[in-house]
Amino acid sequence: MAMLSKKDQEFLRHHLEHSLSDPVTLKLFTQPIECQFCQETRQLLTEVAALSDRLTLEVYDLVADQQVAQQYGIRRVPATVVMAGK
Numbered sequence: 001m002a003m004l005s006k007k008d009q010e011f012l013r014h015h016l017e018h019s020l021s022d023p024v025t026l027k028l029f030t031q032p033i034e035c036q037f038c039q040e041t042r043q044l045l046t047e048v049a050a051l052s053d054r055l056t057l058e059v060y061d062l063v064a065d066q067q068v069a070q071q072y073g074i075r076r077v078p079a080t081v082v083m084a085g086k
Contacts, residue, residue: 029072
């Protein structure tokens with residue numbers, strides 16, 4: 001079941017189409033166990049990223065991808081880094 005309604009999807013699709021000129025990467029940090037909102041956050045970001053070809057979602061495991069998490073100062077999950085341009 002989708003988290004975003006059809007109305008919200010259309011609004012966001014239109015907004016992203018007119019607002020994003022450069023590619024944007026969403027980096028989600030999660031972990032498979034003991035994360036209260038990781039599943040919901042991943043589902044929501046997956047739905048949002050699917051609304052624009054300028055959005056990319058990358059999912060990282062806090063433990064397995066510890067070096068990447070440290071690079072962004074991530075210590076708790078769920079956490080999202082939004083990166084635009086270079």
